[in-house]
Amino acid sequence: MIKGLALDLAAQAPGARARSTLAQYKEPWRDFIEWAALLQIQAQDIYDIRPEIVAMYLMYVFQSAKMEEVGPGRVSVASAAIACHFFLAGRASPTDHAACTLVRDLSKRTLRGQKLHRESMQPEHVRSLAEHFAGPAASLPDLMMVTAISVMFAGFLRFNDLAQVSVRHDLLVVSESHMAITLPKSKTDQEGVGHVVRIARVGGPACPVGLTERLLSLGKYNRVPRFPGEDVGPLLRRVKFTPRGHELQHVTGTARSPISSLSYTSFREKLQAMCSTAGINNSAVV
Template sequence: MDCPMEEENSDIPPSRSTEGRASGSSIDLVDAVCLFKSIVQKQFENFSGQLKSEQEVFSKKLKENDLTKLKSEGNKIQFEFNGQILDGLDKLEARAFENKDSKAVSIIADLRKLLQTRNKHIRIADSSPAGWKTVQEYKSSEIADDSDDDKKIRSAENRALKQKTKSRVHPYRKNAYAYPSTPSAAAGSANLLPVQPFLTPGNQLFRPKGPRRQPQPFDICYNCFETGHWKSRCPNAAQTTSKPSHYFIFITHFSAIFTVGRWKDINVPKDQQLAELTSQIPEYCLKSRADSTQKQYRYAFNEFCKWCTSFSCKVNSLPASDTSVSSYIIHLAKVSKSSSKIQAATHAISWAHKLAGLTDPCESSLVKLVKEGTLRDTCHPVTKKEPITPDHLHKIINVYANNKSSLADLRIACMCLISFAGFLRFSELANLKMRNIHITDSYMILEIEKSKTDRYHEGTKVFVARTNSDLCPVSLLERYILLSDLKGMSDMFVFRALTFCKKSKSYTLRSQNRPISYTRAREIVLSAFGSIGLDSSKFGLHSLRSGGATAAANAGIGDRIFKKHGRWRSESAKDGYVHESINEKLQVSKNLGL
């Protein structure tokens, strides 16, 4: 049962009592809002501080990661120091924002940009083989952090490496050579003695005639192999029971060949003209081999020298014993498993000894037997590239030499047809100049100034007939010359790199008179082979020369004119280019009377 509640008496009028209750409620609401606001602000400050600390930790890890990627200790120190300055600039920038100092903010931003650019240059220099030369080349071009920045860095690095290569003293280096201090001393305890570089301006390798100077502290005695005196004045001469080798010198690289052997005994004449001629003897000795052969032999002999110095005991590289050469051949067979490496090593060692006038160890029967054994063990069947046929050329002409073909397409078709018809190697095709081409009504003549088999640069002429067909190489070359605007009888290379003009939407030959590179030529020709349905992995640039030779051989062309047209020196080299057809191969069994 509900009980009625009694009302309390109050001295406050009813209306005034209601107003008091409303005022108290509004005060409580304001307090609640203020409390909520303070709690949210406090939580936000805590979250902001936590986020800031995490950001600092993450930034620190990034900087440490950048430091670990740097190779040079000096670059690490400089990069870390720049990072500390950047941290200080961040604090200064925050203070400048608080004080609303726009000028200070602008100065700090410029300083930060300079330091960031410097750190970028440090990373480029540290990762590039050319070091700070790459940075110099990069700074010479327009610096920008756009999509082309990586391309600019690679381009700058390539230019720096080329300049670094050109700045080398070639082919002679100014390195010191190591000589053993005693006859029984190991190679590791050798003294470093300065040797004058050959053919360096102001220095002479050969001793001029006249009064001999007194022994110097760096002179070596070839009797006891100690420094400070000569063999003729050796104090240990009477105590020496066995006469050491006259050529007991450690050779560490190819250039040192001209400091031993016959070169030590050559005296420079007093006559200046005769002395100049004498100083050119080594230069012309090197020219007895082609530049590419010299480069190959130099590298192979330097590798042999490195191998000789890798042992604790003494192993002479020049003169080398037949035992050490045989051991090195076995080493190459096990490590590289390449017959070409073995051939290059033996030829290089043999040539080095002939240059120095020393006994050739490669003529030893021991070396010959070991070489033959390793070649039998490492030789593998050679997979030659397949030849291009006239049917393939028909497809290439239809795609790349039609009425709508651009200069780029026409260049591909012209290179293929001329290489096929003239049996041209790539070097012969690339070095063709306008003055080497003579066109008549019935044929054209290609003058090959320099060829692989033309040792004395006598030059050869290749005659190509005008067939007046779709595959006529003369007509296609005339069309290419007309479209490319090449001038007759000039020194301009026929096949050069192209430039695409966006305005006219057409290709033009670059003004730089440089032949097309092997890499680019191979790329576009193999792409053309692939576009007509061929497996580009089975073909190469030599497929054009091989295809022309195969077509001529299957057509029954005489061996004499066939060999002359292809500029082959031997029958084996000529036969290696010819791929007989199935009908030719079946002729033997068909004529056996079976």
């Protein structure tokens, strides 16, 4: 009965937290669920998990962050995501346990992320990634990554900007000469009204406009909302593998449950792997 109540509360209580908070924690919570499944802990049993097991998970996150030389934010976000979902289920959070506190303190004291330098990404890096991963037979996830990298480079965008690039027909407009991307907000947007980024069509395998066109076609994105409140989602998002091949995990969402962008952590991990395969010194570009 208690387990059922927790699941019901978790399903009904998202309004108790801001939508932006839930979007931020969606992927870290999913990662935790998938890790727990490896221990044969089912999703319906997750609210009965022992705090010591959660501390083991946070230690796993800590070790991955240390190996990839990122800061303590990955551990703190993972912990906060778990605490948030337990709150929504009306259950005490296991992250309050002393063992979990110890892992968070350890991460704050010892993890030091590399300072990222976007300007170190060179045109030859983008071309090399396009040659390796964006050929005529490119898979959807590979084409999505190369397109994202090319758009970021050509548009001088940070990852936070890229994550907000919507595929909606009036926010992403492709013409013969260029592509216009309307961002809802940016670091340099003093009035918070958004701004338009224009990227020229330059031709060639690494052209950001051509890559975007190919991605929209291959991914079968829905770009026109069918009703008020329908969310068509961002350009960069999760992909699933089906018997028919790779497909977008979600084609549409709603204003209450929008499609979230791929997380920075997942993006960085994929970029590192691609750079390694292409023979690019990934410490210089990610």
